[in-house]
Amino acid sequence: MKLITFAIPCYNSYEYMGKCIESLLPGGDDIEILIVDDGSVDRTADLGEAYEAKYPGIVRLISKENGGHGSAVNTGLAEAKGLYYKVVDSDDWVDGEAYARVLSTLKRLVDEGNAIDMLLTNYVYEKISENKQHRMIYSPLFPEETIVGWDGMKHNIKGFTILMHSVIYRTQMLRDCGLKLPEHTFYVDNLFVYEPLPYVKTIYYLNVDFYRYYIGREGQSVNEQTMVSRIDQQLRVNYLMVDAYDLWSIEEPHLREYMLGYLEMITVVSTAIGYVSKSETNLNKIRDLWAYIKEKDIRTYKHLRHGLFGGAMSLPGRLGRYLSVKCYRFSQRIIGFN
Secondary structure, three states: OEEEEEEEEEOOOOOOHHHHHHHHHHHHHHEEEEEEEEOOOOOHHHHHHHHHHHOOOOEEEEEEOOOOHHHHHHHHHHHOOEEEEEEOOOOOEEOHHHHHHHHHHHHHHHHOOOOOOEEEEEEEEEEHHHOEEEEEOOOOOOOEOOOEOHHHOOOOOOOOOOOHHHEEEEHHHHHHOOOOOOOOOOOOHHHHHHOOHHHOOOEEEEEEEEEEEEEOOOOOOOOHHHHHHOHHHHHHHHHHHHHHOOHHHOOOHHHHHHHHHHHHHHHHHHHHHHHHHOOHHHHHHHHHHHHHHHHHOHHHHHHHHOOOOHHHHHOOHHHHHHHHHHHHHHHHHHHOOO
């Protein structure tokens, strides 16, 4: 069995996917790289075939009809032969020194009989056009290099969100929780992280800057105007997160509070994007979202409305909208996206 399967969802990625693949190849026979070509119409498949021929047993090209990012992640998970599963977007890459630490750490834990459910590492926003970097670290949340459960969290800080870039999941755990992401939908990385969390029993945080997340490509999904144009997909993910669990039935308090905070952040983003759009149609969609949450579970509704970030949205009219957008802008600066 391979130690890690790296799935690279690709759609018309020919011009930049090589950097991603090259950064993963040093893993050698311990890893497999699945290039999931999601119906590209450029030379993505040709490049994938070339890598597969050059690195047999390590690189595999999987060509499929276009189904979106979530569909490619689903395909990679179904085909994965690794004990662990990691998604790396085709315009991102990993740091070589941190990569070596990740592999050696997982090998050691497995050899010791401690196949953890989730490995956390730092990630770095790479704003190439501005020659800037922004590190996201998890030392405020978890102790370093120690196997813990959710009760081992040091702090539960809103805004410190586990993202797809920072997580490596045990493959069988993802399958056991029945993870299946929606097709033709952006922002499903939030579901990828969120839905498995109650199945995670063991966590290990390695304080290395492993994942490098490229910011600045034209049309990138986190670009604000792109998010406005795709608000229906953001809302679809938000609704699915609301429906995923009765969060109040989760007995472990750290996990429950973390998931409530995660849901709050996503709902704040959805709301702020609706406000930023200045579209009455989008404002009505946001009102519908909040009405749905209120009808589904009044406790969750009150928690989100009166949380650290959601509190601004409890204020009526223009003031509430203004403060909500301010919270969103603040998170942009702190987290470093857009």
